[in-house]
Amino acid sequence: MELKANRIPDEFRLVVPRGMRLVKRMEQEFLLVESIYCPKGHNLMVDSVRIHGEPSIKLELSVAGQKGLVFVDSFWGSHAKLFSFLPECGEGSHLEGFCPYCHVSLNEEYKCSTDGCDSESSLVLHLPSGSGRVYVCSSLGCPGHVLDVNSLPHEMSQSISGINFFGHGTEDLFGGLE
Numbered sequence: 575m576e577l578k579a580n581r582i583p584d585e586f587r588l589v590v591p592r593g594m595r596l597v598k599r600m601e602q603e604f605l606l607v608e609s610i611y612c613p614k615g616h617n618l619m620v621d622s623v624r625i626h627g628e629p630s631i632k633l634e635l636s637v638a639g640q641k642g643l644v645f646v647d648s649f650w651g652s653h654a655k656l657f658s659f660l661p662e663c664g665e666g667s668h669l670e671g672f673c674p675y676c677h678v679s680l681n682e683e684y685k686c687s688t689d690g691c692d693s694e695s696s697l698v699l700h701l702p703s704g705s706g707r708v709y710v711c712s713s714l715g716c717p718g719h720v721l722d723v724n725s726l727p728h729e730m731s732q733s734i735s736g737i738n739f740f741g742h743g744t745e746d747l748f749g750g751l752e
């Protein structure tokens with residue numbers, strides 16, 4: 575898989591929230607999640623599993639009766655994931671996310687705004703010091719994700735949330751990682 579750049583709005587450079595940073599790869603700019611936590615404050619970043627050369631976000635996942643770990647790409651808008659198990663269910667299955675350390679549920683009621691997705695819940699991850707939250711749609715394969723940062727103007731928040739490296743979520747679900 576190749577990372578494709580999406581334009582980061584110029585104004586965003588000045589207001590990158592804590593826990594995120596801009597990085598250059600192949601002359602292009604990407605937004606990277608650098609630290610993110612469960613609601614109880616456990617750091618979900620792990621160095622031991624790297625995706626695209628960066629630490630990944632470790633979550634415990636339960637889907638259609640199966641449970642396991644998933645490692646999520648920290649590049650904003652990428653949907654690359656490594657599963658410790660092979661989900662036997664299809665796209666659109668409901669995911670429950672948990673902190674891998676304290677096992678608190680990460681799911682909250684939050685309607686996905688992606689066209690064609692009717693999911694009413696999202697996995698919620700917390701940026702450091704309450705600076706913001708990241709919502710990831712709980713429907714397997716849906717690319718819906720939202721950056722909610724209090725200090726960001728609504729429009730910019732929307733344009734950042736709209737960044738997707740792929741039109742759909744599943745192309746790289748089980749493979750395609752370099």
Ligand SMILES: [Zn+2]
Nearest residue numbers: 612616673676
């Ligand atoms: Zn925790």
Ligand SMILES: [Zn+2]
Nearest residue numbers: 686691711716
């Ligand atoms: Zn969705």
